[in-house]
Amino acid sequence: MFALTFLDREHTVAPVGHSRWLVPPAALAIHLSIGQAYAFSVFNLPLSRLIGGAESSAADWRLSTIGWVFSVAIVFLGVSAAVFGRWVERVGPRKAMFASAVCFSGGFFVSSVGVLLHQFALLLLGYGVLGGIGLGLGYISPVSTLIKWYPDRPGMATGMAIMGFGGGAMIASPLSTALMGRFESMSPHGVAPTFAVLGAAYFLFMMFGVITVRVPRDDWRVENPSASMPASNRAAGLTAAEAVRTAPFWLLWTMLCLNVTAGIGVLGQASPMIQEMFPGTITPAAAAGFVGLLSLANMGGRFVWSSLSDYIGRRATYATFFLLGASLYASIPTTGHLRNIALFVAGYVLIMSMYGGGFATIPAYLRDLFGTLQVGAIHGRLLTAWSIAGVLGPVLVNYIREYQIARGVPKADAYTVTMYIMAVLLVIGFVCNWSVRRAEARLRAHPAMA
């Protein structure tokens, strides 16, 4: 009984003198765990050779089939964040984090059984559906809590947590590879026991976040607030239902969708792209290094850009993403033709930092526009843009590349049109960001915002 009440919001209210710097590690424990999703591809090849062994056999799952597991997980991330957003706001971060831990680690256990029985439906249901729900709940659960603890620096606070989502893959990828090697003698490629161990390890790690997370008391204030920032967050603003009926919500939705579309497709194709654009110069090992650099930029950008947004403002930050991003995408084909690898890499590092920055800065932008009343739920609904972009981005990059090659365009030039399309998408994003300014004036007239 105590275990259940322990999860209630009332039991998470911080005592007097509680340091707010104890809250980001709790959020990071969740995001570092669920960030594993970005590293799921390390299982793709082993999962496609469970029966054949060294090579795939006819009875094995095809790579294209296995690819659906990640796609379904990302779709369920967006859907569950949207559906359970209000529930997360109501029950508080601890119960939501616990539900996330149960779903995410439970997904691994179900998947482990699915691999043992070679039942793809179980793998899809486990990691894709159950794990995806865990991803969505975990992603939004600490956001509104952090915003309430850091009214003076909401960008930095949420950036810190969302940076963890970017960093999670960096831990999960080498860890999964090492575990599969360790368990190889027990089962084909060691996948099933690795899933089980990861499920248990992530559950324990996420429980650290569950136990240590706290919400501020109603009368809590920042001790030394800066003159320009509020010392506390009044629980004022629009509800999620009200927010989705406003133009700024859909402008932000479109901005996130466009920013993610432009980044995610390139991130997925980074290794073949740099090898094809610099044939004979970039080895597969160097291409893997390039992918690693992009992951670092993606992670670092989440913290740096969102922290910067506390000083220069959310609108200026997004304007930078869209204008600088569009210029960089438009110049990438030229750096390819010039065969200037350093410029090419630097350009992509900057692009990926802004891709991550776009994710991390959006909760603070939502708080600025809609207040803190249901910012977590509003963020959850906005994340459906990620689900759409997760499908749109890779499709744009892959299909346009294949179409170009089929028309006889050399592989080194097959990405040129895609880069220009990405630049155009970001210019549209800039226009949306600009339009928020005008729509915001009408939003301020809403009675709940008074």
Next chain:
Amino acid sequence: MMLSQRVRLLLSWTLVGVPLVWGVWQVVKKSLDLFR
């Protein structure tokens, strides 16, 4: 009370910081191939 909070801060940040730094280092090691 304050000391125990300091210890908790240290432990909390270490618990999340160590795996994160380890993961970043793994990526940095791999990325060095790009510049060799």
